[in-house]
Amino acid sequence: MKYLLSVVFILTAFPGFAQKSLISYEDITYLLENNIHKADTFLMTKGYIINKKDNDTKNHKFTVTLPGGTYNNISLRADGKRLFIEIETNELNQYNLIRESISQYQVKDGMVADIQTYSVKGLGSIYISVNDSVPYDPLKRDYDIHIVGDKHITAYN
Secondary structure, three states: OHHHHHHHHHHHHHHHHHOOOOOOHHHHHHHHHEOHHHHHHHHHHOOOEEEEEEOOOOEEEEEEEEOOOEEEEEEEEEEOOEEEEEEEEOOHHHHHHHHHHHHHHEEEEEEEOOEEEEEEOOOEEEEEEEEEOOOOOOOOEEEEEEEEEOOOOOOEO
């Protein structure tokens, strides 16, 4: 019985580790409301590695390789007290997690020239474009997600 309980615990805990590196609505909110240095620390705790850090232009790029040969690349750009986020990924779960986590806060959605647009209460706008991967793989697609915070959301020091 003790063995069975430990196996059940391990199997239920494992999916949480698989999504540790994925970004959700709450993570995006945290990133937009804090300065770029806190965002660096936050993303490093989620397993991301800093690719490029340019303090003059305040552009930071992070990457993480996920199981199955997929990846997440996150670019942060600070413009005054506002932070802009771009996520490039070929992980379907990342795309689904963002869409599902914003669904309850969604004010409006639409399609403009093959770009999905979402207005999210308390967050801003999210623009998602979905393209076929190169080389073509019917199971993988490339997702480009741009998050523009509302003009009233500024990063705190």
